[in-house]
Amino acid sequence: MSLGASAVYADPKGDIDKQAKAAMESYDLMDYEAAKKSLNAAVAAAKKAKLDKDPIVAKLHLYLGIASFAGGDADGAKAAFTAAVGIDPKIQIDAAYKSPELVKLLDAARAGAGGSSTTPDPVTDGVDCASVKGLQHTILDTGKTGGAQPIEALVGSDITPVKVAVMYRVEGTTDFVEGKLTSSGGCKYTGSIPAAAMKGTLIHYYVAAYNENNKVIAGKGSSGSPNIMELTAGAAGAGDRENPLGGGVKKVVVPSGGNVSGGVIAGGKPAKVYLAVAGGTGFGYVTGDTEAGNQVQNCCIGISLVVLTPELGFYVSKQLSIGIAGRIGLPLGANVDPPNAAHSTIAPAALIRVRYALEASGEGLRVMGQIGAGIMRNTIKIEMMPAGGGDTDIVAQGPLLLGAGIGFTKKLGGNLSFVADLSAIAGIAVVDKVSNAKVNTGVGGDLTLGLAIGF
Numbered sequence: 001m002s003l004g005a006s007a008v009y010a011d012p013k014g015d016i017d018k019q020a021k022a023a024m025e026s027y028d029l030m031d032y033e034a035a036k037k038s039l040n041a042a043v044a045a046a047k048k049a050k051l052d053k054d055p056i057v058a059k060l061h062l063y064l065g066i067a068s069f070a071g072g073d074a075d076g077a078k079a080a081f082t083a084a085v086g087i088d089p090k091i092q093i094d095a096a097y098k099s100p101e102l103v104k105l106l107d108a109a110r111a112g113a114g115g116s117s118t119t120p121d122p123v124t125d126g127v128d129c130a131s132v133k134g135l136q137h138t139i140l141d142t143g144k145t146g147g148a149q150p151i152e153a154l155v156g157s158d159i160t161p162v163k164v165a166v167m168y169r170v171e172g173t174t175d176f177v178e179g180k181l182t183s184s185g186g187c188k189y190t191g192s193i194p195a196a197a198m199k200g201t202l203i204h205y206y207v208a209a210y211n212e213n214n215k216v217i218a219g220k221g222s223s224g225s226p227n228i229m230e231l232t233a234g235a236a237g238a239g240d241r242e243n244p245l246g247g248g249v250k251k252v253v254v255p256s257g258g259n260v261s262g263g264v265i266a267g268g269k270p271a272k273v274y275l276a277v278a279g280g281t282g283f284g285y286v287t288g289d290t291e292a293g294n295q296v297q298n299c300c301i302g303i304s305l306v307v308l309t310p311e312l313g314f315y316v317s318k319q320l321s322i323g324i325a326g327r328i329g330l331p332l333g334a335n336v337d338p339p340n341a342a343h344s345t346i347a348p349a350a351l352i353r354v355r356y357a358l359e360a361s362g363e364g365l366r367v368m369g370q371i372g373a374g375i376m377r378n379t380i381k382i383e384m385m386p387a388g389g390g391d392t393d394i395v396a397q398g399p400l401l402l403g404a405g406i407g408f409t410k411k412l413g414g415n416l417s418f419v420a421d422l423s424a425i426a427g428i429a430v431v432d433k434v435s436n437a438k439v440n441t442g443v444g445g446d447l448t449l450g451l452a453i454g455f
Contacts, residue, residue, distance in 0.1 A: 076224025271454025278450025302378025349374020
């Protein structure tokens with residue numbers, strides 16, 4: 001018997017490189033938010049692996065700048081390029097992603113960095129303010145939980161901000177919160193991230209100077225490419241003695257957009273209302289009598305060849321939604337002539353649907369419950385042909401509808417998502433007829449695919 005254990009080979013750089021390639025595959029598919037999410041996750045993984053000064057991390061920042069620029073965040077792109085050249089001053093954009101605008105932006109970042117690290121010397125009381133240009137801040141890689149985190153910045157005379165602030169995002173939330181920095185003499189500004197916000201494993205933040213129109217004129221990091229501060233355990237007994245929404249700070253939703261990438265909001269509020277349109281096919285287990293008065297022999301599986309399901313709903317939370325859906329079935333192919341009227345060519349119904357996503361982001365798998373009223377119709381082959389001929393008839397089910405199902409959703413970009421649902425619906429005949437149609441009790445299923453847009 002072997003008493004040894006095989007060694008496990010860890011290759012963090014290889015894993016990070018794979019993440020970078022996967023992110024740029026999302027970029028190639030024009031899913032810039034997914035690319036930024038993957039790259040931010042890769043940067044965080046690199047920091048944990050103590051690779052934050054490795055050239056591979058410079059490439060991550062470069063790719064993050066490319067994705068941010070494509071998504072319309074020029075400030076985020078500039079901040080990411082500055083971080084890239086701070087690690088690798090000679091880094092270049094791959095030919096596949098190169099454009100004159102990106103090259104110009106990278107050259108500007110390289111000139112601003114002066115060929116050295118983007119992290120300035122630590123702020124001291126004896127700093128020569130005449131030498132300060134723009135906004136300078138020593139980026140904080142780590143902090144401690146349970147206590148306020150001091151933030152310091154230097155503001156040069158070449159910019160004249162009306163406000164200097166630290167913007168931070170608490171782990172598990174989607175909004176940035178503003179904490180004002182105040183002048184402490186000369187070019188130095190000081191403030192802090194409150195103790196109540198210093199919890200969890202990390203916090204995203206950036207420091208920015210604003211003009212009178214509340215536009216960023218200089219900064220270290222941005223909403224699209226924030227700095228990542230890893231948090232470690234603080235002093236025992238330290239508590240949340242400060243309110244991150246009080247004492248001179250306010251909750252701020254960063255404008256433009258409305259998407260969340262890698263847990264970092266890229267601007268705007270999450271969608272509250274959605275409109276979805278899906279189509280597919282249905283089938284059902286049917287028994288009883290057909291609409292033409294023929295008896296279903298034994299039992300059979302009928303089909304509703306085309307099913308359309310428009311839906312209007314409301315997001316109670318990212319995971320929970322409530323919607324009103326229409327179910328429009330098109331039972332095609334019936335050739336048995338009913339004795340009194342033509343066959344119905346549509347099966348209308350209305351359902352209230354409650355969905356719950358298994359992932360906190362709201363994407364991925366979700367479960368569904370539904371209740372409503374209407375008619376489900378399926379075409380079915382009959383064994384005994386009537387005198388008028390034909391072998392395909394229609395069976396109606398309902399009018400009380402109860403069901404459940406599973407689904408899947410995937411964000412495609414912006415507020416547009418792909419949706420897929422597999423639902424089971426029981427049609428319960430609480431009455432014998434609806435209008436002139438004979439109704440039965442049975443069970444049906446629908447498979448639909450479509451798109452949803454949030455507002």
